[in-house]
Amino acid sequence: MSFRARLLLVMLLLTLGIQLVASWAVLSAVRSAALEQGKRELDVASGVAVALLEGWGQQLLRNVDLLVDDPRFLAAVDDVLVDTSSRLAAAGTLRQQAARMGADTLLLLDEAGHVMASSQPAAGSGVFVDSWRMPLTTDDAGVVSPSILNGLGYQLVQHPLPPGAGAARLALGFRLDESMASALSGLIGSQAHFDVSVSPNDVAPGQDHQGLSRRLSLYQGELGRIDIVVERSLETLLANYQDVKVSLATIFAVSLGLMLVAVVLIARGVSLPLLRLAGAAKSVGRGEPLDLKRMPRQGEFGLLSSTLLKMQGDLSRREEDMRTRARQDQLTGLGNRQCANEDIEAAIETGRPFTLLRLTINHMRRINDTFGHDFGDRVLSTLAQRLADLPAPKVGAYRLSGDEFLLLLTVARLEPLWLEDTLRGLTRELRLDDSPVSLKVAMGEARFPEHGDEANLLLRRAEIALDRARQLRQAHQCYQRGQDESHLRHLALVRDLQHAAYRGEFSLRYQPQVSALTGRVIGLEALLRWDHPQLGWIPPDEFIELAERSGQIHQLTHWVIDSACAQLASWRDMKLKIRLGINVSAMDLQQPGLIKRVESALDRYGLQGEQLCIELTESALMQSPEMGARKLQALRSMGVELAIDDYGTGYSSLAQLKRMPVQELKIDKSFIMQLIKGSDDDVIVSSTIELAHHLGLQVVAEGVEDQAVADHLAEQGCHVLQGFLIARPMGGEAMTEWLKEKGDVSLRDAANDHHR
Incomplete structure (x- = not known):
């Protein structure tokens, strides 16, 4: 939904809500006032109705005063009471007198209140109504009171007759019926009717009526009960309310139409600048120039327009700065x-x-x-x-x-x-x-x-x-x-190095080390091999260098330590207790976790430190001599033996190495493989062996492939021989069988064999 549509909807709903609330409040107030006014008018009308009945009774009482003084009336009374044969005629006379007085009935009562004669005789029983007795009053001036006669309500007037008249009292009255109620309704402006009940404790059931009503009791005695009910219908009461309702509906419709027009105009006046500003914001986002002619310039919208213009300028400068920074190295200022x-x-x-x-x-x-x-x-x-x-x-x-x-x-x-x-x-x-x-x-x-x-x-x-x-x-x-192929090969090897251990592509090969004098096996060296699934066997010099350059050498070293210790534990269980040497990179020596890794592996497999020998190149030791000395001392404190591998290819001296806690020096195979007595290599090897003896180090010759070379090394005092002459590197199972065949496996110091 668009902003304009939402604005229109909100304003219309707000206007509609206000109009409905106001209309409801007005109509509620008008209705309440009409009902209250109706209640007050009903109170007045009911009082007026009772007063009218009383007034009509008093008027009838005054007429009775005149009637009892009329000799002809008294004579008619005597005729009715004395001459029974003429009672019907006399009753007619009484009816005429009652009609002339404006009454509906006339009664002659004895001292006990029984009806002696009536102008309305009961059907088939003459003029006497023996079953009815009217309560008498003692007021000599007469009294007006409602009463019930034969189940019908009357407004009666009692007046005493002169002595000798034959009857004690005269009762004259008019009916409280529909005609009387209609007369009252016309006078009081409200609907009135009478409810008559022959039981004094019961309220006569009224008619169903939708509106307000007032019930007043006119008579309640042993003869029954008479109530006057004054009513006014809701239609009458709410006549003005309906007029107001129609007027409000008209006003509501007209105001809603006017408000709709106003809302449309206001929404257009608000939304159009906003839509233009929204379009301008999109242009700023796309980096397009703003159309100043279409942007508002007055009021708050003008302020927003100027803000957008400033924003566009700031963004342009920032983008230019970002483009410059994106092409520039932050440290040197050169291009990146x-x-x-x-x-x-x-x-x-x-x-x-x-x-x-x-x-x-x-x-x-x-x-x-x-x-x-x-x-x-x-x-x-x-x-x-x-x-x-x-x-x-x-x-x-x-x-x-x-x-x-x-x-x-x-x-x-x-x-x-x-x-x-x-x-x-x-x-x-x-x-x-x-x-x-x-x-x-x-x-x-x-x-x-x-x-x-x-x-x-x-x-x-x-x-x-x-x-x-x-x-x-x-x-x-x-x-x-052609160098691309080699580069791509290296990239592939670096990529696959991280998964090689998990895929089981790494393996260890073991090459024996034997005493130069006795031939007893005194140790093994673990050599890491990689059988790549596509490229086959990868030379160690190639993938070790790649691992060091790519930072994955630690992963390889961890695998070698765990695998070597596991193999040592397996040989221990076979009663083959032997020392195993593993190669560690210079980068491993600088790693803080190397010591903890070796200690954890020894504890996990239950090995003694002397069963493990860590071999490091002299160049690795010389990269950081102080740090190397501390790390080697920590390894030595666990009983792990230390050896300098490939000695003679680096740049160190024995004086520097003297400070290192190492026990073994391995002469690089490049000096051994083509060793000839009296050659330069021979001079280097013999001098190295002699100096190592003075420093208390065992000497291991790598790359021994000829028996004559082996004999010459033994003569020079070399302690340990390693090379193809003794055995080629073998897998774990093959090396196990080889060791069992040799039978004589020892952890004793090879120097002892040399000096024996």
Whole structure:
């Protein structure tokens, strides 16, 4: 329903309600007043009716006074009472006298009140009515009173007769019947009738009447009861009320019509500006200019119009600011990824060759960890300023995310000299708060149209080249065709890594470690394997690196810890008690929950700490030596043994490692597999073994594949051998059978075997 329709409906309903309430109040007041007035008039009319009856009785009484003094009347009375043969004629005379007096009946009463003669004789019984007795009064002047005669009501007048008249009293009266009631009704202006009952205690039933009535008792005695009822119908009472009702209905109809016209005009006057303002608001929402000619300018609507105009201006400025912010990085002021995409697409539309150079800071995380993120933000801002200050052929500098930036260059390919100068300028030492910071960046290059003709494709291939530069630890790499497949493979592996454990694609392979002197099995190393359902066996070096780069390495480590402890518990139940080594990443060592995870797994499977050996690369330990020492000490306090894996490939020294609570040093297989007596590798291995002995560390040689190498290592003092010569990595069941065949499984220190 539209606003105008709702406004019309509300105003009409309001008007209609007011009119109905006012009409009801007026009509109720008029009706109540009419009824009250009718009640008062009935009270007056009933009193007037009684007074008229009394007055007519008094008039009759005065006539009786004259009648009893008339000798002819007295003679007629004697005739009626003495000569019974002429009673009928005398009765006629009495009737004539009664009629002449305006009465309906005439009675002669004895001293006891019995009727001696009547002008209305009962049928078949003469003039005497023996069954009726009229109460006598002692008033010598006469009295007027209603009474009942033969079941009919009368207004009677009693008057004593002179002595010797033969009768004691004379009673004369007129009937209280319909004719009398009609006469009264005409005089009092109301309907009147008489109710006569022969039982003095009963009220004669009145007629059904819709209106007001008043009942007055005229007589109540041993002969019965006489009531006069004065009534007035509702139609009569409410005659004026009906007239007012018709008038109000007419007024209501006329006012409703006028109000309808007024409401339509008012609604139009209110809704039309509102509709125009609503249209203007929609235009503001769509960003369209406002039509000032159609907008109201006066009053409150004019104020709203000016508000809309101001709102449109504010929205325009805000949208412009948002468009600027949407294309700008808030920290560095460079263009963001959206801005880069738009500029690259615009450059593609020109068709002219250009080059994208994507770069990142290699050690940004270390800067944040060492100096804090505020300092890191200042480093990013400084590098961004250097990028923005680069001269042509640079046409755009952007911050894509984190520590990744992009340069848009209007050249088909980069000149080595320009690249060298740019790299030198970007990586020159920073001094922030007197702290020198050396920057190392890696760059990935992609060219249009050689490497693609879409913005997203060029950005992706520049990222592939950048990843290649970081992997090779080089400053610059240009995209080479065919690298997409490797990149897509890595994306697929990263995607599937998060579900591999749940789907049962991971498994552990176990490779034995034996004493170099006795050949006794003293431990195993758990090696993680991934059997991808589509790609088959994935090399550990590949998916471990991807797990570390994608942040999923912790999930893998948790799975390895739980699975290794479960296998140790299974071997324990088979009476095979042996030590098992598991590899932990540098990122795992920095994770707060690693210690709790190892402790929980040992408790859950009921294992001793000495049955587990945590192997970490020396580069992992050297990333944060102090933190690494604290974590390793916590593991060592649980009895867990610690080993340095792949020793010789990192940048540490034994002096640094001396501070670490480790018990074992594993020489990397790259020094062992091609070991020849007297070679450089031999010098490195022998010196490492000798120094490890002085530091109290056991030495494990990895990658032993030749018996001559094994014998030479034993001669040099190497404690433990591991490699294909002893056994290839096996699954859990195969390793169980292998251990049972060997029979001699021990947790004793291999150094003891060496010195025995």
